[in-house]
Amino acid sequence: MKELTYAQAINEAMCEEMERDANVFMMGEDIAEYCGAFGVSRGMLEKFGKDRIMNTPIAEQSYVGAAIGAAMAGMRPIVELMFSDFMCVCFDELVNEAPKMRFMFGGKVKVPMVMRTAAGAGTGAAAQHSQSLEACLTHFPGLKVVIPSTPYDAKGLLKTAIRDDNPVMFLEQKTLYRTKGMIPEEEYTIPLGVADVKREGSDLSIITYGRMVQMSLQAADKLAEDGIHVEVVDLRSLLPLDRESIIRSVKKTHRALIVHEAVQFGGFGGEVAGQIADSEAFYYLDAPIRRLGALSCPIPFNPNLERETFPTVEKIITQVKSLL
Amino acid sequence: MSSTKKPSAEAVVPSKELMATLWRNMNLARCFEERVQWLFSKGLVHGTTHLGIGEEATGSGTIAALKPQDYVFGTHRGHGQAIAKGIDVNHMMAEILARSTGVCKGKGGSMHIADPDIHYFGADGILGASAVMCVGTALAIHKRKEQDRISVVFFGDGTSNEGATWEAMNLASIWQLPVLFVCVNNTYGMSTPIADVMRDTDISKRAYPFDMPSKSIDGNNVLEVYKTIAEARAYVSGGNGPMLVVENTYRISGHSKSDGNLYRTKEEIAAWKEKCPIKAFRKYLVENGIFTEVELDAAAQDASDTISAAEAYAKSCPEPSIDDLLSDVYA
């Protein structure tokens, strides 16, 4: 085992896949010499050259559209979108083009493309550079949506995403890039659509993903001191969704709290709550299904305001206790 | 299966065989459009469709000058392009009539006619999107260092205003990719005349910021189209980077089947009917003794029969099964 940061794990995944398959290449703004806005592609220009680590103009539609075209023509592009908020600039590509080509053209084409992008708040980047927009992405059949929370998950999931023949949205978490974790020396992949129980418990299930996983685990530690044992389920994939793991957990603990960084209203928590309510787990619920997400406001600049916009360890603890 | 043998692009002097192909494809396109128009008026065509009656020279002429391995992105008004590229008209008609034997299994429809197997990446309903995707396929060609292969994207005058079109031209030019941008200028973006949406209606000038060569030609002269594209292809496939060709033409049919033609005059339409590309080509072929009227009539009739057969075929086919609904969402 070795210790890597989240960013290093992603880098390693890309390097391994690029070495494995000559069709894999990267496109994005400032990913070559600058190594990407968050330094994720460090060392890759030297390793793979300008032909495979391609800087693009600030024209998201052009290079995301080009990624789709290249994928349809047999390549396996990884396109890096600097901030996930910018997906709105190329939203047509993500909604009307990439996920629909195969279906519209009678199954005769595939779009094996990965879009990596940095999502989430916590860096003071304010309203247009801090969002978590995964909920809308899950709404487009044909796309896959992945959100890793640890270096181990990031590497394993990204390798699978690159090998997947479908367009995969790989939503990295800005504030996790420098976090560290243990990674096996030998090669490994993690399948999409499989959740991970990060902590077992008996009193309540916290269903979560992304930055909120660590926060939920911290809350779980504090709650354990009070004799409350919560289970933390990291979804890892939102689409495909591991419904079975969610149901199994809630049947066991009888209570569910869904925690995500995205705005609570209209957030993915609603989908998870609906999945629980419309399942066998409903008959095992001993408390209402609760969601905890961000408040309904654009993300503010001031750091205290920013922090309070989102779930915190304290808020999670309060919600857990209110459900017991 | 219609025969669409394409002569070598090097033969800029079109051979008789090529002319026969052009004549056939243009008539196939015309008959196909007229038949779809008829079927639509009988309520047999679901949704809407965009017919390119009057623009036949652009599709047939352009594609005749390309090679089978070239990637082609058509327009939503591109039935003629699809036919010229080689999509079986039986399966095309079946697609328009939403049958399971349609070229997209009945799941795409008129606006999404495509056959990636023969590198026709179809029509796209979002204008501008095909330009950027086309650049992507050219990127693949470039990366694989394929010789003698280019990517071609058709788009209209209206679409030339889409940001994506500009972004596509930018990306193709900075990376010097083998893209041929073909603008089929029929002077109307749906109902809006070109003069209302651009200061300078010479679309070929849009290549200038990208240091791209461009040409503006008579899109109703099929031989001029053919020659221009042949030269353009030679340029682009020679590693010289992208190029823009503007083919000026006119749409006799309305924008779509719900078009009441309130935005143009009958006189304008009548005037352009006189400039019909098929009429023009017939005149050329007969006057130059390449084919007789009788031969041309026979070929035209054959094209008509082929379309009739396609209609009969399509009507005989079943619709897709509900069980097939969720297939092909994911690979």
Added chain:
Amino acid sequence: MVEVFMPKAGMDMKEGTLIRWLKNVGDPVQLDEPIMEIETDKITMEAEAPGTGILLAKLVEDGTTVPVLQTIGYIGKEGEKIPDTASVIPDTPTASEATNAPAAPAAPAAPLAATPYAKKLAQEAGIDLADIVPSGTAGEILARDVEAASARKSAKATSLARKVAEVNDVDLTSITGTGFRGKIRKDDVLGSGAAAPAGEPVRIPLTPIRAAIARNMYNSQHSMAQTSDSVEIDVTDLMRLRRSLLSHQERLGTRITINDLLSYAAVKMIQTHPLANASYTDTEILSYPYVNLSMAVATDYGLTSPVVHHADRMSLVELSQALRKIVIKARERKLTMDDQSGATFTITNMGIFPVDNFNPILPSPQSCIIGFGRCVDKPAVYQDEICIRTMMVLSVTYDHRVFDGGEVGHIMQTMKEYIESPELFLVL
């Protein structure tokens, strides 16, 4: 409009407890339809509606004790106004709606709000949600409430033990029962130590029956001139007779017990001593021409005195059967008012305990009560020789206003002779 009142369901009933209403305000009721469950000092029963109409108001909550004949509700036409002087118990307020997420939503005003898991558990355990006390913050029944109810239900305990446990906040599941088949009795709760936190006295709630017994015993002691006598009797031959009769129980159709024999002897004794079967009034002594034999029966809810009417007309077998029936009824809490009224003479048998002579309290308005102690093998003089005989002490408490010691002496003489020579009373 018709008043609903606490009915007088017994001759000397002074008050009753409204256990629970069976109808809600606004429900239609029919004349004579059961409208509430009440408990008197003797039994629990349903009380009927005194009229037809809509139950307009309830003036008294479930569990309240009120004097007999007190108005506790009104039945009338819909919208009719009840008298102003009536104090209506306020309606339960409807639960307020939740305001902002993520505050907990309030359970609806309708009863029986329960979580899905609670409902599932209740269904599996066969428990009615109405019998479960909710502990949810919004008034909803949670799984733990069902689990507690289930544990309580499965914890076999007498109702008094349950009440003591409830009042003193003792978890029944933590008590070991010493009653029949491990049933938890009141004393088990009291003795568990769980019921006495930090030197506080354990509070044992008074059941209506306990209160009634206390009242009756006190009144009896203070209203009559009671005094007691006792004598030791040789029951060896009686025991032999009993064994013989036992061996014929199939033919007889009943198990004859010592108690049956002693009761029968007492009934026969009354034939020649009618004053033992009488009542003193201020103006005269009433001597009854029939014997309504009452027997003291201890139950897990208190002391009862069910009555076998016209015991004088019964054979030993019939009396045995009647006594058995009445004891079962008492234990199963199925005694009717009739079963407990009209007693003219009482037998009380302490034979299962190490009690020899005792002074049973005479139930008013009877004149005599006979009590039997235990049967003990001891040395005695029999036919001029010392040998082992089975001996029993017979105790009598009598109302000295009805007769004097001499008469009672004769009563005891007769009882001694009958019991020592059972053939004497069997032929009567």
